[in-house]
Amino acid sequence: MIRVQREDFDVGAELNKLGEGNLRVGGIVSFVGLVRDVAGGEKITAMTLEHYPAMTEKALADIEAEARRRWPLEACLIIHRFGRLEPGDRIVLVATSSAHRDAAFESCHFLIDWLKTRAPFWKLEETPDGERWVEAQASDDRAAQRWSEE
């Protein structure tokens, strides 16, 4: 399931829903991404996430479909926020459930790695010296590449 929204989300409530009513679920793994107050040694006062509304949900659904192709998942949830966020705010929730923990751990890790290089979002940071667009990190590309199928 994919949700792209401006509002915050309740991690506990979302994880509860992921397991409820499905007794085949043996474990749930989640990742929550937060806004930090520092980047590259500089103070961050806020961050605005821009996205490509017409494409975002489809891009995330494609990533979910790829995870479901690779692992036997009972449920898969991606919630990604957009708009202006402040340090400490939640940006993204990725959660997966499966009969066994390996599939849940691996697929959750895969989803956040792929999302970082494939979901059409861009971050604009506010610092005391002004605004700046976050540059894509080579380390994120390498993280995504570790999941490439040879």
Added chain:
Amino acid sequence: MRLLYFAWLRTRIGKAEETVEPPREVVTVAALVEWLKGRGPNFAEALKNAKLVRVAVNREYVTWDHPVAPGDEVALFPPVTGG
């Protein structure tokens, strides 16, 4: 053809979207970007480093040899930084 610009491509070009009618010989993403660069210094500056420009045609990521046609929605943007 509908063009969309995001993040610093949007701010450097100075608009979020527009509708254009490129000449008939513009049939690939690469040709479209070359044509756009000739439309003004803001376009030339924003698109000068091809390595930093990603493209989606009709909401699918594509490479620069991908065809473009009248009626397409073409989005130009920097490498994504979500998550």
